[in-house]
Amino acid sequence: MKAKGWRLTFSLIIVVLAAALVLRWMEPPEDGAEQGEAVQAVPASADLRAYFPSLPGMTYFFAGEGMEYAAFTRKVTFADSGFIQIEDLSGTNLAQVFECCRDEVRVIWSEEEFYESQSLLDAAYREERGSGTARNLIPLQAPLIPGHTWHDEGFRREILAVDETVTVPMGTFFEVVTVKSRSQAVEDFVTYEYYAKNIGLIKRVSLYVQDGETYAVASNLRSMAGPLPKL
Secondary structure, three states: OHHHHHHHHHHHHHHHHHHHHHHHHHOOOHHHOOOOOOOOOOOOOOOHHHHOOOOOOOEEEEEEEOOHHHOEEEEEEEEEOOEEEEEEEOOOOEEEEEEEOOOEEEEEEEEEOOOOOOOOOOHHHHHHHOOOEEEEEEEEEOOOOOOOEEEOOOEEEEEEEEEEEEEEOOEEEEEEEEEEEEEOOOOOEEEEEEEEOOOEEEEEEEEEEEOOEEEEEEEEEEEEEOOOOOO
16 A cells, blocks of 8 residues: 555656646746747847958958949958958959957048058058048947947948848858948948858948939859968
């Protein structure tokens, strides 16, 4: 009898535990989300430097649509202590110096018609050159939350998404950050830029209105090439 009583008690405990688990599974999700609806995880504390990799020698090749110079090549030529020099090669070569921090990425220098193998990271050297322009452009700013807005000297910007899936000729990227930038000088000029973690810019689409018609210019990442390994 004692053995039968013990078995009965053990069986009751198992039934109670199973019932508790079922009730737990049937509880509605927290934060008011409906059952079955995924709650978006927003990387609000993400390090923005992951979207502008400091990899000198890395080259990105973009296919273009909509105009002759939509296709271009982007090179990371120099990097040091949070500063990166990026050069875009198309109809005219553009060199830019980026100051990359955890919470903000800022363009501090821009120079067109740049055809030198020279670092522009040193502020004193830039001032001596007599060419180029100091800039205050902020292509990306924390927190990475949809709806976050800011402005700089040229654009009003907004984060539209932080978890997009974007397909370009090179492949499909996940958890892509999308930034909308509206020109402060030309109201009908809007640019959408798409950034993938540890890669950088993978897509850019610019929309503008001319003679009452809307035109689109798109650049999509086609391939990448890294620096040759040191033997």
